[in-house]
Amino acid sequence: MRSTFFSALALASALFVASPVVAHHGFSVEFDDSKPVTLTGTVTKMEFMNPHIYFYLDVKDASGKVVNWAFEGSPPNILYRQGWRKDTVKPGDVVTAKGFRARDGAHLVACNTITFQDGRQLSMGNGNVKGYGKN
Amino acid sequence: MTQSSRAPRFIMAALIALPFLTACSGGTSGHTQASAPPDLNGVWSAPFTPDISKPLGHQPPFTPYAADLFKKEDEIDDPLTQCLPIGPARGIQAGLMPFQIVQTPTTLAILFENQRTFRIINTDGRIHPKDLDQTWFGDSIGHWEGDTLIVDTVGLNDRTWLDTAGHQHSDQLHLVERFQKIDNDNIKWTVTFEDPKFYTEPWSVTLPIKRQNTEIMSYSCEENEKDRVHLKRTNTKK
Numbered sequence: 112m113r114s115t116f117f118s119a120l121a122l123a124s125a126l127f128v129a130s131p132v133v134a135h136h137g138f139s140v141e142f143d144d145s146k147p148v149t150l151t152g153t154v155t156k157m158e159f160m161n162p163h164i165y166f167y168l169d170v171k172d173a174s175g176k177v178v179n180w181a182f183e184g185s186p187p188n189i190l191y192r193q194g195w196r197k198d199t200v201k202p203g204d205v206v207t208a209k210g211f212r213a214r215d216g217a218h219l220v221a222c223n224t225i226t227f228q229d230g231r232q233l234s235m236g237n238g239n240v241k242g243y244g245k246n
Numbered sequence: 247m248t249q250s251s252r253a254p255r256f257i258m259a260a261l262i263a264l265p266f267l268t269a270c271s272g273g274t275s276g277h278t279q280a281s282a283p284p285d286l287n288g289v290w291s292a293p294f295t296p297d298i299s300k301p302l303g304h305q306p307p308f309t310p311y312a313a314d315l316f317k318k319e320d321e322i323d324d325p326l327t328q329c330l331p332i333g334p335a336r337g338i339q340a341g342l343m344p345f346q347i348v349q350t351p352t353t354l355a356i357l358f359e360n361q362r363t364f365r366i367i368n369t370d371g372r373i374h375p376k377d378l379d380q381t382w383f384g385d386s387i388g389h390w391e392g393d394t395l396i397v398d399t400v401g402l403n404d405r406t407w408l409d410t411a412g413h414q415h416s417d418q419l420h421l422v423e424r425f426q427k428i429d430n431d432n433i434k435w436t437v438t439f440e441d442p443k444f445y446t447e448p449w450s451v452t453l454p455i456k457r458q459n460t461e462i463m464s465y466s467c468e469e470n471e472k473d474r475v476h477l478k479r480t481n482t483k484k
């Protein structure tokens with residue numbers, strides 16, 4: 112049952128990555144698509160709330176120091192329709208998160224995908240929704 | 247008058263009235279009942295359209311004032327960034343945040359999942375009030391022409407954007423929308439923007455509205471808002 116659920120989620124995520132969502136802000140005003148980030152760590156907190164879900168990872172840097180990073184995703188209702196629930200990502204999970212870093216240098220990432228240790232991958236719904244060109 | 251003399255007169259009256267009664271029931275020549283308008287009840291969504299010039303195929307016909315404003319503004323100025331209302335047309339094309347139509351003979355309500363806002367379209371034959379306040383969603387009146395609901399909206403304030411790219415409008419904006427029901431799952435939506443302060447002539451875009459197999463959910467922009475402190479102005483054309 113669980114593997115079938117994640118297969119469905121993964122399929123929905125694959126279809127969804129190409130579709131940017133309406134956010135309450137544009138991508139480029141907060142994130143920099145020239146600064147990709149890939150981090151692996153342990154989930155310390157999950158906020159399945161509006162206007163964006165957040166999860167937080169404790170990540171060890173090269174010196175062994177632990178830094179807590181925030182990862183932002185789509186609004187929860189959009190993810191809920193793709194099969195996400197409040198406990199899809201939960202404290203204690205070890206995941207690899209990919210996305211783009213905040214322009215102001217904060218430990219904040221607009222997250223595209225997360226990958227669990229068993230290889231399951233989920234979209235966080237942001238995709239590469241960089242600013243909409245005015246041309 | 248005795249009962250016996252009233253009976254023939256009653257029968258005569260009934261016989262005279264009979265053709266009219268059967269005609270008005272639709273059973274005979276000429277007269278037919280008006281068809282009920284199409285049923286638009288349900289949950290719907292149009293494709294997310296962050297730049298409304300894309301379905302148009304070119305930039306809208308800006309006035310010099312609007313062109314200068316479009317060049318200077320930045321996404322950080324988007325009212326949605328401040329969790330303000332999305333506006334009547336932009337709410338339709340909010341993409342993965344659908345809307346629900348609740349339709350009665352006199353009113354059609356559009357309930358947006360985006361920030362749980364709504365439009366009321368009066369279809370009872372009224373005209374726009376003379377002294378209108380300028381509001382986020384304006385005053386909408388509608389009437390049916392066959393399979394199409396035509397909606398006229400005025401009384402809008404100038405604080406919403408038409409899309410994420412920053413096409414804006416003034417409080418003179420006049421919207422005319424055509425919701426044409428194609429079949430049970432499809433509506434063809436054509437919206438015309440008329441605003442002499444921002445655009446030299448009216449312009450229109452058409453988007454498909456599709457029925458969604460979902461329910462309207464909660465959305466509260468301020469519930470856990472953490473982005474505003476991180477936003478940076480991106481415009482480099484100043």
